[in-house]
Amino acid sequence: MPKWTRRVLAVLFAIALGYYWLAVESHVPSGHYSIDIAELRRLANSIPGPKPREIRVERVATFQFPAAAIMAGGSWKVEDGPAVSYQIVYPDRTVIVDTAMDQATTKAMGRATFDPQAFAHMIQAMSSASLILVTHEHPDHIGGIATFSEAQRLTPSVRLTREQAAHPEQAAPAKMTQGVFQILNYERATAIAPGIALIKSPGHTPGSQMVFIQREDGAEFLLLGDVAWGMRNVENVRERPRFITTFMLHEDRDAVMLELAELHRLIEAEPKIHMLAGHDAAPIDALEKQGLLIEGFM
């Protein structure tokens, strides 16, 4: 084989290897992350009072990103991924989980469309919510709190975990004002309201947590936050590619992989729990069709 041919082959091999490492490779490392569903159910039933009767969703913005950015080894076809806010409705109060972001933050985050009406509904609902939580401290989840005018008004209802509060840099380009929230101190899992338990899931960000909801009628939901952007991450036990996790998000890839493996186990062990990934329209659409999720806040 001529020398130049060997050189070309070596360069092509290096490029292929680099592409594989950056965009395709995804494996489950050694270690363990566990979700004790019996404990979450016990916690969800530990605070007296009627449990939630419905869950509503507002799609405040829609990102456009290639499937290859959502899951390692995905295609380069561009897909829509909604940035949402959930409203958990009780007979006498509401709880909001995730607050998406305002128009300026949406624009600063890249290719996305913004729905001003959905945002306005969410802001109005935030004003009257008894509790406002975020799955994590990224701008597309905490942005509604960060840009809320007269943010002090939200202080009685906003609870950030101590890890979320300790990492305001994760909210950039949104800016979190100190003192407009109360600190939520818990170790692994906690009850937060009748029918709602939280479980820590650090990795995507230091302050990531998942939200388990058991409604009055017994239907159960698990909001994954951005542990997974799409349910395909859980179904295939595959992380986002390294060009996203290592160079853009700076996340703890091993921790996220262990969480995905555990969620995958949970899908098989508890197929009736409705999981909602951070930016996946398909499960939202499907649950709306079944009447288990309602489009638009009340």
Ligand SMILES: [Zn+2]
């Ligand atoms: Zn997100």
